[in-house]
Amino acid sequence: MKIRIINKSHHPLPAYATPQSAGMDLRANIQSPITLNPLERKLIGTGLYMALPEGYEAQVRPRSGLALKHGLTVLNSPGTIDADYRGEIMVLLVNLSDTPFVVNDGERIAQMVIARHEQATFETVDTLDETERGAGGYGHTGIQ
DSSP, X not given: OOOEEEEOSSSOOOOBSSTTOSOEEEEOXXXXXXXXXXXXEEEEEOOEEEEOOTTEEEEEEOOHHHHHHHOEEETXXXXXXXXXXXXXXXXXXXXXXXXXXXXXXXXXXXXXXXXXXXXXXXXXXXXXXXXXXXXXXXXXXXXX
């Protein structure tokens, strides 16, 4: 699949690290380092603009290494970039640790996964079909 992209950053385009990678790293494109204090959140620009094909979205997800080592995550994970969005791809980072974290220009701050999606239409009905689970919700299946 080809995706049209404008790169206004001074970093390389996102790319897959291995032949079977699902996500591509997004890099911070910032003028100066940004400090995220504990429990603070900030939008970080990437300098990337793209046009996804209809029926696709880009999901912005945390990088596991930043989450494990520094408590940094994408707050609205996964963040969705719709096919008709043409603005800059931004990453909403939050620091869930108890120490400040400094984001530097060019740092890999998130990953992006391109995914196909469907749009649904709703049909109003009076009843739903029965299942074994029924209305059992959170914790319904117990711990086994």
